[in-house]
Amino acid sequence: AQTVTQSQPEMSVQEAETVTLSCTYDTSENNYYLFWYKQPPSRQMILVIRQEAYKQQNATENRFSVNFQKAAKSFSLKISDSQLGDTAMYFCAFMNYYGGSQGNLIFGKGTKLSVKP
């Protein structure tokens, strides 16, 4: 069974600084997706970034980027120029890819990020 581990329950960063959130996963599959979702106190789960396992290039979305190490089964999220609005729970998630059929998301326990002014 696939598992996702986030080893940092809580982190804090100063506004405008850079922070990296860690995630490791375990799978025997070769085709899958990895995601980072953000859940602010409003509780709506918002997609931050997505990575396809077959792509060697790391995904980037504005201030958010990932370091995807497939052999090490590691998928960290880097947030540059942190903003107060980045304060939220961040969940790493894994999904098997079944070639046209959508799998289900397997989530880690989350990292609570606080951005301080």
Place this chain on the structure above:
Amino acid sequence: ETGVTQSPTHLIKTRGQQVTLRCSSQSGHNTVSWYQQALGQGPQFIFQYYREEENGRGNFPPRFSGLQFPNYSSELNVNALELDDSALYLCASGQTTGTQYFGPGTRLLVL
């Protein structure tokens, strides 16, 4: 905003009752998944519907059931509520490209 809506936003029930939660998928999406998120935890997969058929199920008992309608709206039904069913219930819709987009959730409290 993801275009995925859920109702109601909050609900209080007593043990043994039944509850129905509703979800309206984003336009163009053909799958809908339901997740249970206990306080302080990551979401846990309940089940997924694709073209009105159940397309995968997590480790939840049969008293958790669902429906998907032709307009891709969906229901989650929970019978014989237990105290441990108190949680945030999240609906997510998507296409076969993999990304799932979440609704705002329904907070269920079982007393």
